[in-house]
Amino acid sequence: MWVRADRERCISGGRCMAATSGVFDQDDEGLVVVLTPSPASEEEAGVRRAAFLCPAQAIRIGESSTEG
Template identity: 75%
Template sequence: MWVRADRERCISGGRCMAATSDVFDQDDDGIVVVLVPRPAPQQQERVRRAAFLCPAQAIQISEEPPPG
C-alpha cells in the first residue's frame, strides 16, 4: 500500500491524524502531512479508515508507488 495526501484539498479536519497519528500529522497551518508513505501491514486498516473519514477526500491509497 502507498498513501499520499492532496494538500490542496485538505480542509484541516484532523480526522486522518486522529485515526492514525503514526502515519499522518498536520503542519503549522493544520494541513495534512504524510509521515509514512508506505504504511506497514499493521497500519493499513487505520489508513483506510483515515481515508474514509476525510471530509475533503484528500487522502489517496494505491497499490502502486506514486509517479515521480
C-alpha cells in the same frame, strides 16, 4: 500500500491523524502531512479508515508502490 495527501484539498479536519497518527500529522497551518508514504501492514486498516473519514477526500491510497 502507498498513501498520498492532496494538501490543496485538505480542510484541516484532523480525522486522518485521529485514525492513524503514525502515518499522518498536521503542519503549522493545520494541513495534512504524510509521515509514512508506505505504511506497514499493521497500519493499513487505519490508513483506509483515514481516507474514508476525510471530509475533503484529500487522502489517496493504492496497493502498489507507484501511483501509476
